[in-house]
Structure formats: structure tokens, C-alpha cells
């Protein structure tokens with residue numbers, strides 16, 4: 498039963514910082530499992546469309562049999578700042594999940610602001626793709642409460658979650674996050690802290706190479722994806738995956754990896770940089786390596 | 795129960811859906827082909843069908859109707875639209 502696992506049924510909401518691709522996806526995962534969400538984004542326009550995007554995600558999950566709470570979805574409240582949303586009767590969150598832009602300073606600020614408002618012992622979770630948790634720990638008042646979860650996109654359909662334990666992460670924080678994820682029917686895989694952890698450290702330079710192959714004229718975009726799918730069992734192909742991630746986010750993450758590992762394979766290639774400059778960000782902007790016109794991101 | 799001008803003839807629904815799928819996938823479709831089979835839509839895009847049906851036929855597809863099986867063929871989708879449009883007329887909302 499969900500009640501045995503903590504948050505679902507406990508009545509406490511989950512606080513989600515950032516209403517972008519991942520924040521709205523994580524919110525949809527929780528809401529589809531009957532957990533209330535307090536969603537915060539500094540961008541008014543983003544926030545204005547959040548409810549509709551989340552509803553679309555929740556229905557997608559239902560359609561694909563990935564969401565159980567068709568009759569009792571969690572409630573959504575949104576706000577431009579955590580003040581007020583994370584305090585007061587019924588508002589104290591079971592955990593805070595940060596999914597803001599992949600920028601160490603932006604994350605440090607968002608994490609510190611939220612941590613200052615919630616009781617000690619509340620897990621403060623960063624959904625960073627690649628920034629080491631120990632680096633973010635310097636920004637928060639209680640590093641023992643800080644931990645990483647690296648949900649894959651879309652979080653409401655992918656059932657495995659990489660969980661990153663920082664040097665200072667408390668046993669109780671890890672246990673609470675395991676319970677939270679199990680309650681949302683996700684399977685946590687706990688790994689140690691490092692730039693890009695496991696999945697981004699392997700996937701992001703691989704996607705970068707796939708883009709280089711296309712830029713070199715070796716093969717077309719669909720050919721690269723078809724080969725990686727058909728021959729190597731990759732579920733979507735690296736370039737379609739890049740579109741799903743968002744090319745801007747991918748570039749940010751590659752820079753994080755490049756700066757911290759010195760691996761030249763992580764330096765975002767020119768074609769990727771050009772596409773971001775031209776606003777071709779992938780699925781969320783309607784166009785990336787493929788066209789998504791008429792589709793809702 | 796009254797009949798309503800909002801209701802779309804099942805044939806028209808099917809014609810529209812076949813056109814939608816052909817545009818979307820670049821291959822020909824019949825009313826009984828498996829939409830999610832080879833050359834069809836990936837499951838990840840199943841919601842596009844929901845959005846298309848809602849926009850085109852003025853229905854709202856929610857709760858228990860959100861099942862992949864209801865969208866597996868053009869035939870089943872047209873049955874769903876007919877059922878929802880009829881329920882809308884009757885005002886039962888079921």
C-alpha cells in the first residue's frame with residue numbers, strides 16, 4: 498500500500514522548484530499517484546501554462562497504464578516564490594525537489610531559499626543532471642538533508658531513478674527518499690557522487706558524439722537513430738533523446754561535465770551550440786533534430 | 795434524448811482519423827490497423843490522438859476512457875467519439 502511508504506497518503510505535499518520539462522513531469526508523477534504538489538517557478542509565463550502541461554502528462558501516464566490515481570489525483574498549487582507555499586497549516590512539504598535550470602548558482606540559491614523554510618530533517622532533493630551533490634551541499638544550511646535524484650524524462654513513464662548520495666547525506670535522508678520513490682512506484686538505484694553520476698556521464702558525451710557524426714556528414718539524423726535502435730537496442734536513438742531532453746539543457750550539462758572532468762568529449766560540439774542559438778531546442782520548442790509541430794511538449 | 799447537430803457521423807470520424815494517421819506516419823491506414831503496431835505511432839505519442847479527437851470532435855476524454863485499447867484502431871476511436879458525443883447529448887457525463 499502506498500500509505501506504508503510515506504508521502505502518498507500522508508497528506509503532506511511535495512514541493513517542486515522549477516516548472517520546466519522536469520519539474521512539470523515530476524509534478525505529474527506525484528499528482529498521478531495522488532500526492533499533492535506545491536510548484537514554484539520564477540517565470541510567470543512558465544507557471545501560467547504549468548497546470549495544463551501537467552494535466553497533459555497525467556493523462557498520458559493514465560493512457561499508458563503508468564498512473565494509478567485516475568479518481569483521486571493530487572492537488573496542484575503554484576506560486577512565484579517558496580515563501581508562503583512551503584509554510585503554514587497543511588503546506589509543510591514531505592520533501593523538496595529542485596528541478597531548476599542546470600546552473601550551479603541558480604540551484605544553490607533555490608536550494609538555500611527552500612531549505613531555510615522547511616523543518617530540519619525534510620529531504621532537500623536536487624534533480625541535477627550532472628552537478629555534484631557535494632558542490633551543492635555548500636549552499637544549504639543542513640548538508641545531511643541534501644540528496645540527488647536524477648529522474649529521466651518523462652519521469653511519469655520511466656520507472657527507474659538514479660539516486661545520488663553525497664558525502665554528507667544522512668542515512669535518514671536516504672531512507673526517506675527511498676520510501677518516497679517506492680511510494681511513487683519508482684525503483685531507486687543509489688550511486689556515489691561524481692560529475693554526471695552514472696547516466697549523464699555516459700549518455701551526454703555519447704549524444705554529443707552522435708551530433709558530431711551528423712555534422713561530419715557520416716550519416717543522417719534518422720540513420721544514426723535507427724542504427725542505435727536497431728543494432729544496439731537503444732530505445733529511442735540518441736538524437737531523438739536529445740530532443741526530448743532539450744538541447745539547451747544538454748549543452749548546460751555538457752559544460753558542467755567538461756569543466757569538472759576536463760574530458761574534451763564533453764565539450765558541446767558546434768552544431769549543438771548553433772542549434773541552441775537558433776532556438777531549436779528540441780521537443781519543447783517544436784523543433785530540434787526532428788519536427789514536433791502540432792504536438793504539445 | 796435528443797439528436798444533436800454536434801454529433802459527427804461515424805464515417806466522418808473514421809475518414810478524419812485515417813487522414814490524421816496518414817499525415818502523421820506517412821503510410822496508408824485502414825479502420826482496423828493497429829495504430830501502435832509497426833509503422834504506427836509510438837506509445838509516447840498516444841496522447842496526440844487524444845488531443846486530436848478532443849479538438850476535432852469537441853469531446854473530453856478522461857478517467858477510465860484513457861486506455862490505450864480505446865485508441866488502438868480507427869474503428870475503436872470512432873466508437874469512443876460516438877459514445878462520448880452521445881453521453882454529452884444526454885447530459886449524463888458518464
Ligand SMILES: NC(=O)c1ccc[n+]([C@@H]2O[C@H](COP(=O)([O-])OP(=O)(O)OC[C@H]3O[C@@H](n4cnc5c(N)ncnc54)[C@H](O)[C@@H]3O)[C@@H](O)[C@H]2O)c1
Nearest residue numbers: 515517518519538539540596597598599607625626650742
Ligand atoms: N530535460 C531532461 O531530460 C532532464 C533529465 C534529468 C534531469 N534534468 C535536470 O532537471 C533540471 C531541470 O531541467 P529542465 O529540463 O526541466 O529545464 P527547463 O529549462 O525546462 O526548466 C527549468 C525551470 O526552472 C525555472 N527556474 C530557474 N530558477 C528558478 C528558481 N530559483 N526557482 C524556481 N524556478 C526556477 C525556470 O524558469 C524554468 O522554468 C536541470 O537540473 C536538468 O539538468 C533534466
